[in-house]
Amino acid sequence: MSEITMKQPFPVFLCGHGLKYEIECILKVFVPAVRFQFYYDDLSLFHESSRFAAVQIRQGRNHTYFYCAVSLGEKRLRLAHRAEKLCPQINKQQCEVIISKMLFRLLQELTGLDVPWGILTGIRPVRKVLPLMDAGMNREEIFNTLKNNYWISDEKLELVYHTALVQRPLLMQTPKNSIGLYVSIPFCPTRCSYCSFVSHSVEQAKKLMPDYIRLLCEELKIWGRMVRELGLMIDTVYFGGGTPTSVSAEHLEQLMQAVEANFDLSHIREYCVEAGRPDTITAEKLAVLRKYGADRISINPQTMNDDVLRTIGRRHTAEEIVECYHLARSFGFENINMDLIAGLPSDTPESFHRTLEQIIALDPDSITVHTLTLKRAANLFAEGETQLENPVREMVRDSIAMLPEKGYQPYYMYRQKNTIDNQENVGYAKPGKESYYNMLIMDETQSIFGAGCAASTKLVEPNGMITRVCNYKFPYEYIAQFDQLMEKKQQVYEIYERIRTQEAAYAEK
Numbered sequence: 001m002s003e004i005t006m007k008q009p010f011p012v013f014l015c016g017h018g019l020k021y022e023i024e025c026i027l028k029v030f031v032p033a034v035r036f037q038f039y040y041d042d043l044s045l046f047h048e049s050s051r052f053a054a055v056q057i058r059q060g061r062n063h064t065y066f067y068c069a070v071s072l073g074e075k076r077l078r079l080a081h082r083a084e085k086l087c088p089q090i091n092k093q094q095c096e097v098i099i100s101k102m103l104f105r106l107l108q109e110l111t112g113l114d115v116p117w118g119i120l121t122g123i124r125p126v127r128k129v130l131p132l133m134d135a136g137m138n139r140e141e142i143f144n145t146l147k148n149n150y151w152i153s154d155e156k157l158e159l160v161y162h163t164a165l166v167q168r169p170l171l172m173q174t175p176k177n178s179i180g181l182y183v184s185i186p187f188c189p190t191r192c193s194y195c196s197f198v199s200h201s202v203e204q205a206k207k208l209m210p211d212y213i214r215l216l217c218e219e220l221k222i223w224g225r226m227v228r229e230l231g232l233m234i235d236t237v238y239f240g241g242g243t244p245t246s247v248s249a250e251h252l253e254q255l256m257q258a259v260e261a262n263f264d265l266s267h268i269r270e271y272c273v274e275a276g277r278p279d280t281i282t283a284e285k286l287a288v289l290r291k292y293g294a295d296r297i298s299i300n301p302q303t304m305n306d307d308v309l310r311t312i313g314r315r316h317t318a319e320e321i322v323e324c325y326h327l328a329r330s331f332g333f334e335n336i337n338m339d340l341i342a343g344l345p346s347d348t349p350e351s352f353h354r355t356l357e358q359i360i361a362l363d364p365d366s367i368t369v370h371t372l373t374l375k376r377a378a379n380l381f382a383e384g385e386t387q388l389e390n391p392v393r394e395m396v397r398d399s400i401a402m403l404p405e406k407g408y409q410p411y412y413m414y415r416q417k418n419t420i421d422n423q424e425n426v427g428y429a430k431p432g433k434e435s436y437y438n439m440l441i442m443d444e445t446q447s448i449f450g451a452g453c454a455a456s457t458k459l460v461e462p463n464g465m466i467t468r469v470c471n472y473k474f475p476y477e478y479i480a481q482f483d484q485l486m487e488k489k490q491q492v493y494e495i496y497e498r499i500r501t502q503e504a505a506y507a508e509k
């Protein structure tokens with residue numbers, strides 16, 4: 001693994017098919033922090049490469065033949081497999097499973113890595129469990145099915161099963177005709193080194209801020225009218241970012257006023273604001289949040305180690321996190337979440353353990369444990385190589401063992417590409433303090449209307465089809481092209497017509 005560098009792309013040769021996605025996902029698990037370069041039906045560079053992966057599908061008269069070869073420098077392995085006749089276009093899923101398992105075997109042998117999620121590369125593992133529960137399978141049957149299909153470790157099976165058990169009854173309570181509203185505030189005081197989000201420092205964005213807030217209020221007005229005309233009900237409101245509390249108390253009030261004025265909030269089950277970074281939270285802003293009905297806030301330390309905080313570019317201390325938490329409690333917030341990240345640069349298992357202890361001692365209502373992810377846009381990506389030895393597995397294990405013991409149950413989970421050691425992100429909550437928005441965004445069974453730049457609207461149809469309508473990524477684009485963006489929203493009416501037709505057809509059955 002030592003010769004892998006960020007600069008040299010890793011060549012991947014595909015012959016007889018174009019099944020790039022799954023192959024890339026599996027490769028990323030074993031060969032992280034590397035750029036892959038794909039060559040289709042072109043083996044001209046094959047013999048020149050010391051490191052490569054090659055996957056060929058060849059059609060015989062009665063069978064389909066699969067060939068995989070991987071080389072990581074000195075070591076090179078290959079595998080062949082014969083199957084019944086399969087066409088990569090028509091039998092895509094079957095072909096992907098065969099290729100994934102072959103590649104996985106080769107890469108595991110070459111690297112010696114133990115991969116806890118096996119060949120499961122999707123970001124929503126709980127969705128593999130819920131249908132099995134719905135089909136009436138018991139715990140043992142579910143474990144056996146997932147183990148056979150995906151080669152998942154017992155530890156992760158326990159975790160995902162436990163999460164599904166907590167989540168399932170809560171998902172069943174989702175009101176009909178309801179939607180979530182997402183309000184995006186893509187600003188932060190400074191940029192953290194691991195962040196790939198399109199967040200802008202408030203300092204840089206000062207000039208844009210008044211226009212951004214004004215147009216965001218305008219967009220909320222448009223969404224409000226649509227929600228009324230379509231007869232929808234607001235179930236949850238979520239202010240995310242960036243760091244929503246990085247804007248001034250006046251701007252925060254302007255936005256929350258716009259939500260109150262344009263939507264009927266009488267049925268909402270959750271109003272959440274990511275207060276995010278302690279260096280943005282003030283008594284004045286907390287008063288605004290309370291005044292307009294926010295009932296869940298997230299104060300995100302990431303770590304309680306001051307040295308690690310400095311390393312990741314945070315401008316606050318662990319002590320300020322504690323002060324901020326107590327200040328929020330004094331304003332009457334009864335549902336406070338705290339986010340942590342396992343695997344931050346310079347953090348150690350011992351220091352992460354102390355962070356867990358300190359956070360548990362504060363007694364928040366939920367604790368979300370993320371695993372560090374190396375994304376291209378993050379400053380940290382450039383240090384990818386140094387992350388290969390990250391002791392993140394120990395940290396994640398510690399959280400899995402400690403949090404349920406202290407009364408926090410896992411209730412939602414997601415995975416991301418490029419997560420160190422192929423770990424996951426898990427939300428743990430005390431009973432009754434689970435976030436509906438978090439569960440529903442992962443379950444993809446409720447539509448979400450997104451306002452603001454980088455927000456995406458997700459429209460879920462009864463047949464499972466999902467249409468996304470994305471707003472522009474950057475505030476200046478959002479401001480400059482606001483009118484065109486709002487025109488794009490008209491397609492929401494058309495999609496809802498389709499939704500109504502499907503609902504009527506299902507009701508008739």
Ligand code: SF4
Nearest residue numbers: 188191192195199242
């Ligand atoms: S607070 Fe969150 S969104 Fe903002 S820079 Fe840090 S990681 Fe990125």
